[in-house]
Amino acid sequence: MKSYFDGVSEESLICAQCGYCQAVCPVYSVLGWESTGPRGHMQAARDISRDGHLSAGNIRHIFECTLCGRCQEACSTRIDTGQVWLELRERLAAQGALDAFPLAKLHGNLTTGHSLTGEAGESRTLWQDDMEEPVERLNLAAGAKVVYFVGCVTGLYPQGYPIAHAMTQVMARAQVDFTTLGGSEWCCGFPLIGMGRRDDAVALARHNVQMVRDLGARTVVTTCPSCYHTWQRVYGALLGEPLDLEIRHASQFLASLLQEDLLQEGRLPVGELDEVVTYHDPCDLGRHSGVYEEPRQVLRAIPGVQLVEMADNRENAQCCGGGGNLEAVNPDLAAAIADRRLAQALETGARFIITPCQQCRRTLTAAARRNKARIKVLELTEYLVRSYDSG
């Protein structure tokens, strides 16, 4: 659905204060005060347009948002609310607002260490030490056709390692000519954009794109929806030039592999899984990038799997709470949002929540543990590989 953005001040006047956004906002559903929902943020946008500043309370509310985009889907005047929130954050960040949150440290990590954790580049290849099967030409192989962009959460946190293992295993078995940027990969820049430091993301974008170009690859595949969204929809604008690369999310890549004859050739040894699963749409893949069907195609391609949709799915999917840097600003709020999404998943009776996102997997796994729920959360590629083992 087309959305519009004519500037923060203009959109704050166009906003009808109709409350359609508030009805679907995950933050408002937890906190409940007018100031905490998008309708309140739009009033704050008016205030800052008029006065040039906001109160500390309002600043906090602007950063207490997952940037999930449900407000944009609901908006009766078709405001590109995501753009409004980002520009508001940019103005506030320029006024020093980040210092009030752990975001200031995160900003330092990203701008100096080029990663979420601020660790040196070699940390990005630690996940490779745990691989069961070695993969040739895994790092910086010149001439590879595909670059697998691993991303910070998958590559730097041990919880994410299985996703990188699964993705490399699938591509190696499918005989995809791929490599990674190894220790030379930098954060895609998405967290910087989300905290209102878009300008700082340019250097990261330039580095990553140049690395891929230097290797001669034509395709970038990500398992992270936020990396995908940033490469696919933001990098061109950040760099001021069209990106002459094909950007694909792993779910799209897998869906296209499954359509080839790889199954019969044994290069995609998909086995049977007699299981009921539900699918969680990540905001950055679904609402923000329009990818809804390919992940579901992958699940349906696994024999025996019964996919049961949650009540809110596709463009209406609820957020897991893990977006917009919310965990850094208000971890309790992020957890409460995850609990609500978990409750929807449990209503389906599924044994598994499958999601093509390491962040959603992490937040929903934590929610399942917190609530002692008998449901397991797996990333899509992991789940596909799980079927290999059953075959």
Next chain:
Amino acid sequence: MQELDSSPRPARAGAYEALHQLLGDYVTTDPLERSYYRRDLAAVPGALGALIGRTLPDAVARPRNTDDVVTLVKHAAAHRLPVTPRAAATTVYWNAVPTRGGLVLDMNGMRGLIDIDEERLVASVLPSTRWQELDALLHRRGYSVLSYPTSAPAATVGGWVSMEGYGIGSLAHGGLAEQVVALEVVLPDSRVITAGAQGELPVRAFCRAEGTLGIITRVDLKIRHAPESTRSAALSFPDPAALYRAIPELAAIQPAPYCVHFADANYQRAMRSAGFEPPSDHATVLVTFEGDSRGVAAGIAATLEIAAQRGAEVLDEHIAEAEWRERFMALRLKRSAPTVLGAESWIGLDQLAAYASDAERLAKRQKLSLATYGTVVKPDEATVMSLFPCDESRAIQYVLDLSLTRQLFGTAFRRGGRPYGIGVWSSPYRARAFSPAELTEITTRKQQLDPASIMNPGKLYSSPLLLSRPIFDIGMGFLAGVRRLSKVVS
């Protein structure tokens, strides 16, 4: 913008502070938070709002259940604190905006479907459940609401009960008052009652009461089995006169259409200038049928027959489907404004053409781009909205433009119309909305139930000084004159 008068009246400050002990974190006296409760959809310059009353509440509480509401109302009654119930606040009349400060009860925490009586086809619902949300919850179990407002994504069940409750589906299923089986209400003296069809305080006493008689805490309403089929036909009328002849004929199709919605050619132009592709450059009607497939097909066939007789073009089915999908999105036209002002009135279907003609004359005289759309909600009546663009950021011109709303209402009244919703801003038209007998009835009931007038004061029964007649008439006339003069000069 005026400075916030954020301090509670000293004599009552203790009473507001005591609320924290009653509901803990579910009460706030924070000036910033309270400031969000000073408005609804209407854009009102701060200075003008201050002339109407004390719109900043002294405290806001978010009750979680009926017990919380009882606790709060009991406390308010004991200390004579004004209480303003509020949920989504989707009206433009300040029905849910304080006029005397006091305590706002933000009811949004009471949201959800309680249960369904499948034998009686009755759903019990918490008051702040959104209509679209409720319909989705019911659909999961094979049921559907009978009707819903055109603001269903945000409007709440309790809120619509408190208003007149006519909108999409009313043509087929009647007004909401006819669908509500029972209401749980916390009265101004904190008693909890269950209102039914009969009795001293029946359901209908609370419908149209705009939250002035008590706080609705549960609604039992009739539902239906989810329709097997929904289909719409979109008709374009190059001749506007044919449109207004066709509307009563379309509304008379049996079984009745689920919804008949119309928009004039100016509305299509406004949509285009707002950046959207209208279904047609001419006036349009969207006729929607719901029910069993055979009945729906017969309804569509009858619609096409009327279209042929009236020289209307039948638009592609996908356009009709898109229009139905977008039925809650009339406010899109705000993109070309950025503000809109207007008037929503009941108009008899036999008077639609005359109203449209009068409104067009007014628009020409006042150099307005007036867009009109409406929904047929009874076999012989429609609720009609006429809107014109303006800019609230240009305060003086905006206040002058406000005078045109009175002229628009006047245009409707001259054709037998009456306002839809009263609140504060339409309180001067109270005598148009209610008959003398109805006015006596509701005023007497208010005095009996709420002698201290703590429940949503300043609404419905009286007008603030600025809006009381003849001050209102003189003021609006003056503004209209200045506006006219300014247009002539410019």
